[in-house]
Amino acid sequence: MIKPLFQNLLVMVNGTEASINAVKYAVLMAKLYRSKVHAVYVVDTATIKQLTLNRIFIEEESREYEESLEQNGLRYLAYVDELGKAKGVKIETELRRGAIWSEIVASAEERHIDAILLGGSDHDSTDQKEINSSTFKSILLNARCSVLTVKERMIEQLYKLA
Incomplete structure (x- = not known):
């Protein structure tokens, strides 16, 4: 028997309207394909570290900016959770730290993700x-x-109809 193509989905959340639309799309896919949905927000500590090393940020500014990004991430992930619950879809949320692309790829590998949105x-x-x-x-x-x-x-419109 062929394994379903979309059992596990991962959505990268970064607070943009486009990423929230990707979450809504994942919710629709989950309803259609009975998929599990994982949403990941990455605090970009790699860029913060680079800015600090290049003396664009001082150490205190780096910490404050990182804390701000973390609070934003938690807020976005809470909103994502609400979007899923509103349509009866459980979304596992995760906040990670590091380079965005490498953390998304690592999370996908750890969770045996079939598709990243x-x-x-x-x-x-x-x-x-x-x-x-x-x-x-x-x-x-x-x-x-x-x-x-x-x-x-x-x-x-599709999300509202689901």
């Missing part, structure tokens, strides 16, 4: 596209599972 958007700012493209490219190159970029234009 990344939020994509045609109307992101230029800065966000540059950040995402580097992160997304690294995930694409290093992931051992399928990677889906979610660009569903009707996701809000």
